[in-house]
Amino acid sequence: MSAFDGLDVQLAPADGPVAFGGRLDAGELLAAYRRGLFPLPAADVYASAYNEARYGGADGVALLPGGDDPYALAWWSPDPRPVLRPDGVRLPGRLARRLRNRAQRWMTTADRAFGEVLAACAEGRQPVWLTAELASALVELNALGAAHSVEVWEGEELVGGVFGVVVGPVLSLDSMFHRRSDAARVAVADLGARFGAAGGRLLDAQWDGPHVRSLGAAPMARSRYLAELAAAARTGPLPGDRLPVARLV
Template sequence: MSLFAGLDPARAPADAPAAFGGELGAESVLDAYRRGLFPLPAADVFAGAYAEARYEQAVAAGEIALLPGEDPYALAWWSPDPRPVLAPGGVRVPGGLGRRLRNRLGWWTSVDRAFGRVVDACAEGRQPAWITPELREALLDLNARGAAHSGEVWEGEELVGGAFGVVAGPVLSLDSMFHRRPDAARVAVADLGARFGGAGGRLLDVQWDGPYVRSLGARPVPRARYLEELAAGAVPGVLESGPLPASRLG
């Protein structure tokens, strides 16, 4: 039985976790994404204690589900409302960046060439440190199954940017991105989105709203609509993973 059986994300709080608890096995993580949820582990015991103090009344009132687990407040599952999304081919590449890609940078892109390195780079120096060893292991497992993908941007043989996410039906839910050159994360998202759309994907989910994802072209939609989209289509085919010039995105 699913860990999330009986949990209806459509009825979850708009700006609080839908649930606490459970575990981060690959099957549970993939099941969560397919239901419109995504995991956010606590960075440490202090973060878990803070979550318990902040949300225990909502849990007691039944507004937030409490799933089985040794330390339930160490793991939260979110389904924000509204949800920021964009079309796979709709990532905004400003004119100045487009010209640099065409004329000077010489970047090239790939998919799943360095999944573990992208995840590690996304985790590096981030506070709170939500990409825990357990979540990393689950993501690597999902990548091996073809259910999670990374997009990489290269300058020669140097990895200068990337993004990764989990496939849930027709949706690619983007978890994180990083850059070591200006705009390299944007290029990674644009490339990964274009390849996902080319394989039949219908939607990119960027999970949390904010100025940067708005600059990419994301727009917030009601969670109910996002859940409808999630259930509406089939899993896309295999993504083209080989090297491609980033100049094509300009």
Template structure:
């Protein structure tokens, strides 16, 4: 990472930045800048079109003028409001052993599903599948190019779920020390995205990782096992030194995830959907 990329975000004061809005605008999406952002607890949300950029300017220009939201350096012809950097407070996080599969899915993984998983085998395909049809279209070509560069350097990762030779689910994210920030996921079979998250979590834990960052607090990520962490504590996790080894990418059966994450029913609990 270049010194200039590291200095890019020095003017972002997360102690003052809103927890429910952008912390900064502008700065560009070079791969080293993107990695520097994740290491500081920020992730990008490019505007999908001119209307979205104009909305950002109208909605947040007063906060920028007041210094609550940083305006990052860029070339004069840039539209800084076309790129927002977020750092939500609180932050939804999942421990690597805390991904919830549910007893029914765990049983299917152990007994019937003929799926298998891999990591970093089809990063481009996962990226494109996550971008396909999404509204707003935040996974722009520029952002995808930067993410591909980070994958090539070992900083961004994907997990893939396969049924035979068909890619049926996946997830990707960017690593920052012992934290892996999950950007997006997709599925072409029910529960395939959930299995991808569990698989990536298991591989990241085996490499020395400690925490998955789910970025946005939603019912979906809560169902996956996310709990809320104050931003200050999340930033402390990012700053904690860690030795994370390269992610193992070999093909593995999904049955192992069903064994590792089987959740026994509580006594006396009525039977029903997991």
């Protein structure tokens, strides 16, 4: 049994949280993603108090059992949802030229440094959402093959990356980072290429905005997105080989 059983995401607000509370272990986290939800833990008690003041008792927002402070954990499912096809990540011409010049310097891998990618995505981010509890659940999902990372390397230095959770033919883009210009964009393009090779059909960018639109994301109605999640299609293992970035351009 999951706290999300019986929750009708279709009836939830389009631009606000769907629910608060519940547990943040690996099983419940995967159950949430299967229903088109993703978590947003509160950074501190003040953020939790704001959630309660702003959304407590709001129409369509569920309060899930579990946890000492339900408003410390929000679950979202924006409508519409920004999505990309695996082969649709946009690499501008200027970047393509740079990648060709760096063909012997930048390489990519998948799932070789999942924990390092998580730590880099959390580093210096305010407000803090990638909490230790969430990171622990994601590491467990990675061990189970349900969460993946792509790493961008310059020699032996990790210069960019992205991670996300897989549900059938859909892979989320939960967070990304860069230590070199455009390395995060390269990580997303590489993840798309690998996921497409594994049979994936859709990358979910979660939050709409200029950055994800620049990657090539387009809005998809939540009803259609949920139908994509429910599709019977399954994906194979994500190829993890060390590969040159030049193949992406």
